[in-house]
Amino acid sequence: MEHNLPQINYDEIDFLVNLLEKYPRESLRKISELEGIEYFKLKRLYDKYYGEDKFVQVNAILNISKLGLKSFVAFLDIPRDELRSRALEILKNPFCNYLNASFGFRMGLYVLYHVPVGQEKYLDELLSKYTDSYEYYEVRAYPKRNTKFGKWNLSYDYAILIDILKNDARTSISKIAQILGKRRPTIDYMVERLEKLEIILGYIAIRDDYAYSRSLVGIADELDE
Template identity: 50%
Template sequence: MGDIRFEEIEFLVELLSKYPLESLRSIAKKEGLDYYKLKRIYDKYYRKYLTVSAMYNIRLIGLKSFVAFLAVSPESLLETAVKLTRNPFVRYVNPAFGFKNGLSLYLQIPHDQVELIDQMLGKYSDDFEYYEVRAYTKEKLSDEWGNWDLGYEYAILMDILKWDARTPITEISEKLGKSRPTVRYMINRLKERNILIDFVPLPDMNVSDRGVIGITKELDEEVLKRFRDYEISVGIIPGWGYFLEWFFSSKEDMGAKILEFSRYVEKILVEYFDPTFKELNDRNSRTAFQRMVKKDGSGYRSILEF
């Protein structure tokens, strides 16, 4: 990690949360900051340890989120991950050990292809389990799903904004072969349809290189207060329970973390954010939507094609 200072990353995350797309000069002026000091911090960390990313409501474009866990032998981990990360519907793959030893996956699956998941995962392992996961909320979960009804160029745009939402409009227009006003219209259209929810700064695995995944039928909300100082993600497994993921550094005591978190879940697993796997995931993620969508924009390709 070298001379990485977490307080500087936190400072940059806080600023970019307020001003995700504004120029550094504009941010410095609004916050009364020294522009050159801000630029030094930005250049030191941005695109290396955090990136501003577009957040999408994938339900409106017909995608369901799943987590999956595959039993894979140690000697086959990398080979299997390489195959999986050729599939754009597999959004990330990481080594994981616990209730299932092998690989942890996050999937985005077209709602009308859910019945193909077993066949898809069966190509990589004969021992797996998976769960649908939705955002944690106390509101009633919707069972209505949209479909992809946008042109193919929107898939390319969504990839660009997901990868780095601070990509200059001029650069985006060149990649799409569209004028700058057309690109702005396309972005506004995604916002107006509530597909594009927000732009948020996301620290990457270089900051947190371990995760503890827990699955439980009951959620004690005290656990959220108990671990408020940790980066924690909570999801709902419809009709079953809850999915929890804690992120932390390998410099921390992993044994203590497992012991601590295991009291609140029924299944537990440790996920490793390895640089080699990050490279595979980044390569896959960078063009995922444009490889999911048919070139004529008529819908999604089959999850079994890859």
């Protein structure tokens, strides 16, 4: 049985990651000028590998303590046939930052929450909506240090902007301006303000390690296919 697998060049992926690590928010045109790379060659590479459900992404690194948030990791026992429906339900919660299947001492879902300081007491109530069997722990830096938590004193537009940059820091200023209904210079100012306040600490280019296995693993109906 033949499978149409994507043609993945690992050297190209690593090259793009290193390039975007150096220029996380610059335009492709600007990167091509600074690095002396042919623009259309870079764009083909970018279109092939960059974006959601592809192999490379750039995310904003947030200082969540400045926003008055604490991190908690939760492990939930979820029946296998209910994983998808429960996951979709959990993702509706705005404090859910990350979710994935977990196959360790808890068989079900691994969830990372960013919870406002003072609302930790509601975690049991929240998690018990999905399962009676769960555990959760606060995620802290090591070595442990006294952390000063800030308070949210920005407009709701900043919350939307942070969410956009957290998921894809290379979202164009034009697109963000359209989403927020603001002018491009205003968006530039808002991003710069988040950086100066050290709410955004920087940006990281991430390679999806599953890209390496997706080129090798197929799905078959029979074991001998």
